[in-house]
Amino acid sequence: MITLGPVSSVFPETSCAVPELTELAELPAERRAHALALGVDTVRCAEGAGEELTVAAAEQALRRAGLAADQLDALLLVGGRAPRYLMASEATRLQHRLGAERAFVAGVGELGCASISAAFTLAAGLLRGDAHCGTVLIVAAAAAPTRFRYRAPMTVLGDGAGAVLLSTAKTGRYQLVDHLVRSDGKYSDLFRIDYRDLPHRDWREECADEATYSFRLAVESRKRLSSMNSELLDRNGLRLHDVGPVLMQNLSAGAFSFWAEALQTRIDPACRHNLAAYGHLGSLDVLVNLEAAAAHRTPGDYTLLLNSSPVAAWSSTLLRRLPDREYEGIEL
Structure with a gap:
């Protein structure tokens, strides 16, 4: 059996009311009205602290699971759509910051919002196919890739980070x-x-x-x-x-x-x-x-x-x- 949990989420302290977003003043009237009618009241704004949120979410999930980072068998990072550097590895940087030296590490992306779903598939494959793999931590980052938080004609973007442990142990909230x-x-x-x-x-x-x-x-x-x-x-x-x-x-x-x-x-x-x-x-x-x-x-x-x-x-x-x-x- 594969269990899912604990789950952790971390958000920036800075909260921005959607009607007060400065970018809305740059929009045509019908676009502004649409942005205000989406059902989003506030968003959290990381203001460049996205990596710290990611680390904090991973550490919180590990702490809740009673697991040390060096006990992790695998670490999967669902990164943002705009990495800080090209050619660099955000996944192994997170590994280093956590101290997860023995973990298999990979970045999972290319499927947009559904990238975490692909990470579930990869994690389940590792847990079912590798007798030496019993714990996989999935970490997901959310940060607006541009200064514009209104993604027309869809939604308004907020910032945060989260993590979830998938395991063969019966320690999660869900199977x-x-x-x-x-x-x-x-x-x-x-x-x-x-x-x-x-x-x-x-x-x-x-x-x-x-x-x-x-x-x-x-x-x-x-x-x-x-x-x-x-x-x-x-x-x-x-x-x-x-x-x-x-x-x-x-x-x-x-x-x-x-x-x-x-x-x-x-x-x-x-x-x-x-x-x-x-x-x-x-x-x-x-x-x-x-x-x-x-x-x-x-x-x-x-x-x-x-x-x-x-x-x-x-x-x-x-x-x-x-x-x-x-x-x-x-x-x-």
Whole structure:
């Protein structure tokens, strides 16, 4: 059995109210109105301290698990989309700062918000395929890649960092029951930043075709996730009503309404709460939502965790809540 947890999340102290973001004054009126209608009240702003947050999140997860860094078998970093340096290794730098000398280390990316889902796949493969691997720490960073936090026509970006331990020991909040990840390269550069010949201040994340994002990709995503959910649940002898409210990433209040109708299910209230408080956190969204929802799930309950990105990539993860007694003696 593979367990997932503890989960940790760390956020900057600086909180920015969305209506007060200076960039909104630069937007046309209809764009500004859209940004203010997404359901995001505040975002956290790291102001260059992203690496410190990442280290803090990893250390917090290890402390909660009662595990020393040099006991880790593997460390996977889901990095930000704009690394500080080209050619350098953020993953091995994190390894060094933690003191995880004996861990296998890798960076996982290229799938946008769903990169953490790919990290789940890699972690599960290591735990199932390597008899010497019993603990994998996944660390995810979230930092706006440009000075513009409004990602039109999708969401508002916040900063933070998180980590989760996957293990063969029965020490987590959830059992990782089953997991699927799919992708489609037709949308590989739908969102992009042209950066090579521009100073950082002028970087801007742009959608190459908003109609494709809003309609074609939305239809594709609905088909993909519906099919993946059916496949995942069927092969585990379950139906959608067996898993309760679905957890997913946080983009906008409108997106939650779309997915509730498209998938004919309920979206866990934790998602809306965290969207309002933190905005969109990329790969970190699903960890923050999963931990927030854990308090309301009964041991034995199944949870369906959905993730997607405009790359495009989609994931569906089936989890089962474990008893809290397995956390006795651990600081939460």
